[in-house]
Amino acid sequence: MNGAHRLSQVPPGVQCFVGDEARRRRQIEERVLRVFEGWDYEEIIPPLFDYADVFADGALGPRTYSFVGRDGSLLALRPDFTSLLAKIAAGRLRERPAPIRLYYSGEVLRYEPPRAGSQSELFQMGLEHLGGDPLRADAEVLAVAAECLDALGVRGFLLTIGHVGVFSGLAEAAGLEGAALAAIRERVESKDAAGVAEALSRAGANGPAADSLVRLATLSGGADALGQVKRIAAPSQAAALAARDLESVVAALHEAGLGDRVALDLGEVRGLDYYTGLVFRVLAPGLGFEVGSGGRYDTLVGRFGRPLPAVGFMLGLDRLDLLLQRQGIALDQPGAEALPVTAEDVGEALKAARGLRAEGTRVRFCPDDDGGGA
């Protein structure tokens, strides 16, 4: 390898978009941001990098691109927006009364091994709802997510909703911790009921809470599964409270006409460590992985000095773009054909072109018709 490829190709993990590709991405972004604006969220443009401490908490730590600044402080390229927005809400916006509604759109950078639908440079559009009544905020955020998908014309999408409190409550009631807890979490994550049962018996856990964990692994379904959720959660008071919260949010979505967009999934127990309550993923036919995800994080903002419960979600632009292509959805027409403006004299041609531009016409400036028009 002589290194010449470095001058002609971009490194693995980043991408370059040209012309129609770029236009399509902008159109998706515009539609989504219009929905965010329509629900009265305010745009925030956070910095591209910040002190590494801001992002140090949680699962993204090891995947962060960090570097040393000129003054010796450790800095990191933003691996996600949520920590940054939490910091800003607690700092610069500390006088602002809750609830605060903020949205963002831009790139995050993470070290990602190459795999399905993942890049090191990801374009995310998302929002955060900070403060206010938690259940209302959860319902609002889910409704906004649904509207984004509708605005793009996505067919058959599903919001799969869970609650980290159901699993953690049951695990606590079953007396699980450490390695045993990790093993059971991993089997629940895999939807392997027999594996959960085996891991539980190896850990010496039995009783109603343990039985519930086995059933939790495979529980999935629409609002009809809510009854089962309540029964499964019953052995733990914390889990029962979580199930009640889940029920009221799902009920609100049903009443709002989003019932067929909602499915329950209590086995979704992984993800970023900062989630404390409701969690959800956005799925759609045509894509084997989620197009977006979100959840409630009630302790993160407090880390920055202002205890404020919060909920948010993000949609991945790359994945939305792929989804629309797979579903055969074309957004607006590509830009109108450009009108070639030709004349012997450059000044004359420029004058004509300026006149057409004032009328809003797309022009291609080629005064002596040197072939630039072809």
Next chain:
Amino acid sequence: MSLTVALSKGKLLAGSAQLFRKAGLPFPEDEGRRLVVEMDGLRFLFVKDMDVPTYVEYGVADLGISGRDVLLERAYDLYQPLDLGIGKCRMAVAGPKGTVLGDRPRVATKFTRIATEHFAKKGVQAEVIYVGGSVELSPLVGLSDVIVDIVESGKTLEENDLHVLEHICDISSVLVANRAIYKLRYGVIAPLIERLRAALIT
């Protein structure tokens, strides 16, 4: 609409066929070189065993049957709802009789991640060397001190004067499912999994 199942044409095929038929599900006969076979509402893709999880992870197949060795070697983002118990074997460290593992053993294997993790867990800094096949040769000619490989009957080891030194884990085949499709098509996938589960028990 039908479901797509990714299969490998290796040692798991006979066992998978038996299980599917016992569950009253269709399963193709070995049709030579055909890579896609459709029958009775199921579509089967024949791919290389190491590739089954990839097809399912990207969602071009909804379900697949994969050896646990493949899943452990590369961490895939998949559901694993059912251990099918087909092709049972184990992953082990093997070497010439009486081998004493030093501080920095050299290990030849096709499963570099499994080997690296196994030794790291024990606090041993192993030098892991990738070889694509005929792993048993490496300790005989001095490429490595030991090997990490799948042991079925133990016959290949025996023929090469190698012995199991350490057990790493049990291996069998697993039904894998795409995470998004499992939920989007739960109404079709769940009954199929239940039928396989029932066939496993009886």
